[in-house]
Amino acid sequence: DDNRLVVHTSGVHGIEGYAGSAIQIAWLEGLLQYQQEKDSSSSSSPYSNHPTTIFIHAINPWGMAHYRRVNENNVDLNRNALLNFEEAVSRDPNLAHYQDFEAAFNPTSSDGFYIFWYELGTTILELSKYNLWNLRSGIQHLKKAMVTGQYHQPKGIFYGGTTLQPSLDKLYTTMETVILPQVMKKMMMRTTTKDDDADDESGRTTTKPLLTTTWINVHTGLGISGRDTLLYEPTISKFDSQDLVETFPGAAVPFLDATNENSKGKGEGDDVQQGYELTIGTLDSMLHQLLQKTSSSTTQCAATSTTPTEEEDDSTTTDANGSCSNNGDIDDTWIITQEFGTLPAILVGRALILENRAYHHGSTSSSTDSTNNHADGMLVRSAFYPRTTTWRRALLERGITRLYQAMQRRRRQREGA
Structure with missing residues (x-):
């Protein structure tokens, strides 16, 4: 009606x-x-x-x-909704400082937990020019580097792909x-x-x-x-x-x-x-x-007429x-x-990074479902669909x-x- x-x-x-x-x-x-x-x-x-x-x-x-944010091709669909990928793939890979955070975002070794915090802290300090008063600026660089998305690292986080999925x-x-x-x-x-x-x-x-x-x-x-x-x-x-x-x-x-x-x-x-x-x-x-x-x-x-009248709206x-x-x-x-908010942003990002590392570089198995029972896989579930009743x-x-x-x-x- x-x-x-x-x-x-x-x-x-x-x-x-x-x-x-x-x-x-x-x-x-x-x-x-x-x-x-x-x-x-x-x-x-x-x-x-x-x-x-x-x-x-x-x-x-x-x-x-x-239990992954990305699809079967490791593509983030919320960075993939493009009808033309020419601009995306020609972007500077470090446009938003993604490459500056590369070691923190995409660790490959099993001690990714420690690498994450070390590389993260080091890069934030560098972008803050080692000035604690600029620390907030460095943290803002971190978020922008992550959520901007990227189109050059197929196994990296926030990968937007090169074709529409x-x-x-x-x-x-x-x-x-x-x-x-x-x-x-x-x-x-x-x-x-x-x-x-x-x-x-x-x-x-x-x-x-x-x-x-x-x-x-x-x-x-x-x-x-x-x-x-x-x-x-x-x-x-x-x-x-x-x-x-x-x-x-x-x-x-x-x-x-x-x-x-x-x-x-x-x-x-x-x-x-x-x-x-x-x-x-x-x-x-x-x-x-x-x-x-x-x-x-x-x-x-x-x-009834092919000619607009003088009174006709200009937009018609x-x-x-x-x-x-x-x-x-x-x-x-x-x-x-x-x-919907879940965990503090830094912990949400950490969960994404560790789950991605476990999926691509973990030693559990080659199955595409290998992270489901992995501790890092459980971590990402908690970050995006908490189990608490509240x-x-x-x-x-x-x-x-x-x-x-x-x-x-x-x-x-x-x-x-």
């Missing part, structure tokens, strides 16, 4: 999929109970009158099954050719209405904005344990931090400028979002392109076939990463709350709209 669309995805980083899956299952169980008790349920139930909702489970199924290719293709066209077609039937500003005798129709889309991509690892931070890419988003605060009360939200470097001084999630200034290939960017492309290709309206054009395309703001798309309860409460809030979000009323 409206034009809201909510998409909830999980498992881009394999092992993190258990968190997103838990939220999806809990919501579906609640929906089932609501349907069974529909006659006695309150009309204010979060399951009543919910919008079109799509759950996408385990985007990286191999990583989820093998099958999981993302299938996700993009299925959404583009099957799911979104069906959703858009149904909504087009409801949104093509008579233009109030048009002459009554012209019979001209126009297409109103199509979708209020909220896409939540669940991740775990960074931030305060048990708290969720909502992240977004300011360079491509048409909403800002204040919009998130008003729509999702209770979540931590960063208040950074477009560079991600300078805080406006009031964002709870600033530390979580900082460091990603040079990151490319995120799923959020690809999804934004996909939704914009789908919306643009579906926007059309009937017209009519082609020779009578099709009308809106070149303006045709949809209201929010793509958000919901990041953490998992917070995950479900906050996950379902944000999902419900997303379902309640309606089109923002812009000035002049």
Whole structure:
């Protein structure tokens, strides 16, 4: 009965999929109970009158099954979502100081634990110019070096690959050719209405904005344990931090400028979002392109004349076939990463490094499942899906709350709209 669309995805980083899956299952169980008790349920139930909702489970199924963040090719899918890899592979390998931290990030010997702390401390001091007052700067270099991603070391952490991976290719293709066209077609039937500003005798129709889309991509690892931070890419988003605060009360939200470097001084999630200034290939960017492309290709309206009238909006054009395309703001798309904190960031990074070393250089066996029973494999599980009841309860409460809030979000009323 409206034009809201909510998409909830999980498992881009394999092992993190258990968190997103838990939220999806809990919501579906609640929906089932609501349907069974529909006659006695309150009309204010979060399951009543919910919008079109799509759950996408385990985007990286191999990583989820093998308790790794990466896929079967050691590729981080959240650095692989690129339609053109030319820029990525031609990047300076040390653009974000990745090579400076190489010995700490990718140890090969069995004493990786000690090498990690030694090399880490040494490199941070070097980047801080051995000045303790600059120590925070050195630590920020560490995070940026790690999360920026790299495209030159196939066995290294945060490897983005050189070609689009099958999981993302299938996700993009299925959404583009099957799911979104069906959703858009149904909504087009409801949104093509008579233009109030048009002459009554012209019979001209126009297409109103199509979708209020909220896409939540669940991740775990960074931030305060048990708290969720909502992240977004300011360079491509048409909403800002204040919009998130008003729509999702209770979540931590960063208040950074477009560079991600300078805080406006009031964002709870600033530390979580900082460091990603040079990151490319995120799923959020690809999804934004996909939704914009789908919306643009579906926007059309009937017209009785091939010549726009003087009163016609400048953002609307009519082609020779009578099709009308809106070149303006045709949809209201929010793509958000919901990041659940687990352990202190330095311990999360350490877990990734030691698990990666054990997987590629361990002596347990050559099986691709060799790290599952390895101590370092257990460590990475604790870093991305803690077993404590307190953490998992917070995950479900906050996950379902944000999902419900997303379902309640309606089109923002812009000035002049």
